[in-house]
Amino acid sequence: MRIIAIANQKGGCGKTTTAINLAAALSKNGRRVLLIDLDPQAHASLGLNIDSQDSMYNVISSLTPRKLRIENIIRRVEESFDMVPSNVLVGTLEQELADEIGRELKLTGIIATIASRYDYILIDCAPSLGILTVNALRASSEVIIPVETSRFSIQGLEHIIDIIHLVRDRLNHPIEYRVLIAMFDSRLRHSFAMLQMFKDRFSQLLFDTIIHTNVKLRESVVLGQTVAAYDKYSRGSKDYFTLAKEVLCAEAKEGPMVTAVPKEARWGRAAGLTFSETMRETIEQEAKDVQKLASVRFSCKAQDAKSVFVTGSFNDWALDDNCRLKQLNGCWEVVLPLKPGIYQYQFIIDGVWKEDPLNPRKERNSFGDINSLIEVGTDG
Ligand SMILES: Nc1ncnc2c1ncn2[C@@H]1O[C@H](COP(=O)(O)OP(=O)(O)O)[C@@H](O)[C@H]1O
Ligand SMILES: [Mg+2]
Numbered sequence: 001m002r003i004i005a006i007a008n009q010k011g012g013c014g015k016t017t018t019a020i021n022l023a024a025a026l027s028k029n030g031r032r033v034l035l036i037d038l039d040p041q042a043h044a045s046l047g048l049n050i051d052s053q054d055s056m057y058n059v060i061s062s063l064t065p066r067k068l069r070i071e072n073i074i075r076r077v078e079e080s081f082d083m084v085p086s087n088v089l090v091g092t093l094e095q096e097l098a099d100e101i102g103r104e105l106k107l108t109g110i111i112a113t114i115a116s117r118y119d120y121i122l123i124d125c126a127p128s129l130g131i132l133t134v135n136a137l138r139a140s141s142e143v144i145i146p147v148e149t150s151r152f153s154i155q156g157l158e159h160i161i162d163i164i165h166l167v168r169d170r171l172n173h174p175i176e177y178r179v180l181i182a183m184f185d186s187r188l189r190h191s192f193a194m195l196q197m198f199k200d201r202f203s204q205l206l207f208d209t210i211i212h213t214n215v216k217l218r219e220s221v222v223l224g225q226t227v228a229a230y231d232k233y234s235r236g237s238k239d240y241f242t243l244a245k246e247v248l249c250a251e252a253k254e255g256p257m258v259t260a261v262p263k264e265a266r267w268g269r270a271a272g273l274t275f276s277e278t279m280r281e282t283i284e285q286e287a288k289d290v291q292k293l294a295s296v297r298f299s300c301k302a303q304d305a306k307s308v309f310v311t312g313s314f315n316d317w318a319l320d321d322n323c324r325l326k327q328l329n330g331c332w333e334v335v336l337p338l339k340p341g342i343y344q345y346q347f348i349i350d351g352v353w354k355e356d357p358l359n360p361r362k363e364r365n366s367f368g369d370i371n372s373l374i375e376v377g378t379d380g
Contacts, residue, residue, distance in 0.1 A: 003111065003121045004247075005140040010156045010316055011127035014146040014182030016043040017217055018243075019124035021236070022144075024226035025244035027081035031119040034074070035083040038107075038136055039126040040091030048077050049224025052085035060093055060106050070110050078226075082118075094130045104171070107135040129163050137167045141175055146182035146211075149194035152317030154201060180243070181210045209243040211236070294340070294376050298347075299333035300325060300356065305349045308332040312345025312371070319348065340378045344371035 006019045016039070023035040037044040038056060045052060052075065058068040074082050097103040111121060123136040137143060145160055147153045157179065168175045179202050185191050198206055211217075212235050220230035227236040298310040308325040311317050314336070325332035325347075344363060347354045355362055356372035365371045 001115050001119060001121070002142060002251075003115075003123070003140045004142045004144055005123045005125055005133075005136040006144050006146065007123075007125040007133055007136060008145050008147065008156065008160055009127055009129045009133070010147075010153065013148050013153065014180075014211065015039075015127070016047060016124050017221065018144065018146045018180060018182055018211070018240075019044050019122050020047050020221070021217070021227050021240035022243055022247065023081060023083075023120070023122050024078065024228050025240045026120050026122075026247065027078060028228065028241075029244055029248060030080070031248075032080045032117065033082070033120045033122065034114070034118045035077070035081070036111075036121065036123045036136075037084060037086035038090065038123050038132050039086055040088050041126065042086040042088070042090075043221075044124040045083070045085035045087070047221040047224060048083060048226070050075050050077070050083060050085045052087060055085055055087045055090050056107075056110075057087065057089035057093060059110055061089075061096055063096060064089075070114055074114075078229075090132070091126075093132060097131045103131055104134045104138050107132075107139040111139050129159065134163070134167065137164060137175060138171060138173055143175060143177040144180050144207075145177055146180045147198070148183040149181055149185070149191045149198070150317075154197065155313070156316050178205055178207055180207045183213050184210045185213045207243065207246055209239065209246050211239045211243065214239070293337040295335050296338045296374065296376060297333055297335045298325065298345070298356075299331055300347050300349070300358075301331055302347075302349050303330040305332065307348075307350060309348040310334060310336075310345055311348065312343050312374075314338050314341075314343045314345070338376045340376050342373060342375045344373055346371055 006015045006022075008015055019035055023033045027033040035044060036056065042055075052073065054066070054068055054073045056073075058064050058066050058073060059070050061067075070084065073084055075085060077083050097106065107123075115121065123140060125133045125136050143164055145157060147157060161177070164175060164177050167173050179198065181195065181198065184195065195210070214234060214236035216231045216234035217227050217236035220227040220236070223230060227234060227240065231237060300308055300310075302308055308327075309319055310323050310325060311319050315323060323334065323336065325334040344365065345356070347356060353369070355370045359372045359374070361373040361375075362370050363373055
């Protein structure tokens with residue numbers, strides 16, 4: 001029996017799509033599969049058309065008036081494919097568990113009660129590195145980390161890899177991981193350059209299978225179906241079958257799907273602390289930081305530009321409407337709420353990445369170009 005968490009704190013990188021379609025493909029290969037939706041956004045449940053009042057909240061919480069056992073909430077998706085649905089209440093567990101002793105072991109204990117019924121248990125994690133994700137990692141022996149081939153997904157990957165190392169070494173829990181390219185757009189030359197970068201960096205930790213971008217994957221989720229049920233001859237369906245074969249291959253070796261995790265973990269300030277101390281510190285710090293959000297104004301002169309964005313380590317280098325600057329007399333600006341900390345950032349002026357010319361604080365990044373630096377003080 002194998003328990004595999006699908007995790008990455010970045011949203012929109014293909015976790016849920018992978019969880020749903022890998023689970024379906026494994027069950028089509030004759031395996032008994034349980035998919036646990038551990039994301040309060042319940043995308044996996046919605047993506048399989050399962051709308052439930054009950055979720056892991058009823059199983060884990062000690063405050064709920066409707067306490068249930070996991071077998072009470074398991075729903076059948078297809079033959080030999082079951083799921084534990086999620087709902088928004090699952091999000092409240094982060095807070096409820098914050099002070100509980102042994103909180104990172106809750107899921108492990110619950111899964112143990114039903115593990116013998118399945119060959120595979122997949123856990124679709126929320127896009128965060130909170131207690132629920134740590135529970136998922138602690139309950140799993142393997143992790144699949146889906147990534148898109150974007151320039152900064154490598155930086156995001158380092159966070160989750162640090163947490164996996166923490167769980168493995170501090171909690172003495174054997175856990176292996178592998179990275180899956182989950183949205184590969186073969187029409188873009190950039191994608192191939194990125195793929196090479198992932199290969200150089202992660203080599204044997206990368207799945208051979210690549211999931212290409214395929215509109216059928218997007219459409220099937222909206223219709224509440226697996227891609228195999230929606231269009232089994234689509235590229236998306238074929239890719240996930242290939243991935244399932246690669247995952248199944250490791251069964252023959254009677255070991256986990258992956259080679260050993262490299263040793264070069266960077267512990268940062270976690271060094272020397274026990275895991276629960278580190279978690280507590282992080283959570284307490286988070287709570288304080290929310291109260292200390294500062295309004296930071298980013299501005300940039302670009303007279304003839306058509307669009308200007310700012311992106312950086314404060315938003316995991318995401319590029320969305322929140323970080324689009326507005327123009328006022330040739331000067332572009334946006335005000336963003338940021339926690340105290342030191343952040344790297346760049347402007348993107350008509351698609352071209354640029355350091356901030358007005359900011360003397362800079363740092364060279366791992367791609368060899370320059371990021372600007374901003375420090376937000378604790379006084380806001
Ligand atoms: N390979 C793919 N091709 C096209 N669209 C995809 C692909 N993988 C995921 N998507 C779409 O991208 C969005 C985010 O994917 P999702 O799996 O929900 O990510 P996550 O769970 O990491 O937030 C969804 O709309 C999904 O349908
Ligand atoms: Mg998701």
